[in-house]
Amino acid sequence: MATKAKTKDATKQEFHFYASSVCEWMTNADLSKLMKDMDRNGYDYNLFYIPLPATAPYKISMYAPQVKGAVYLGQYSKKQKK
Numbered sequence: 001m002a003t004k005a006k007t008k009d010a011t012k013q014e015f016h017f018y019a020s021s022v023c024e025w026m027t028n029a030d031l032s033k034l035m036k037d038m039d040r041n042g043y044d045y046n047l048f049y050i051p052l053p054a055t056a057p058y059k060i061s062m063y064a065p066q067v068k069g070a071v072y073l074g075q076y077s078k079k080q081k082k
Contacts, residue, residue: 021045
C-alpha cells in the first residue's frame, strides 16, 4: 500500500525571508521566488532570514527587521543575463 508524502504548508513555516531596497520591501518563505521578485525591480536589496512565521508581527528600523535571531544574508544585485 502506497502512502502519500507529507508536504509542509507554506503558511505554517516557522521562518521566512525579508528583502528590502530603497524602493520597496517583500517577504516570502520561498527564497527563490522572493529573489526573482526583487530582481525584477532592478535595485540592489538586502536579504534577511527571519526565524518567525510570515504572519508574525515585528518592527522594521532603518530597512532592517528588528527580530531576535534574524540573520543578515547580504546585499544582492539583479542578476545580469549572459
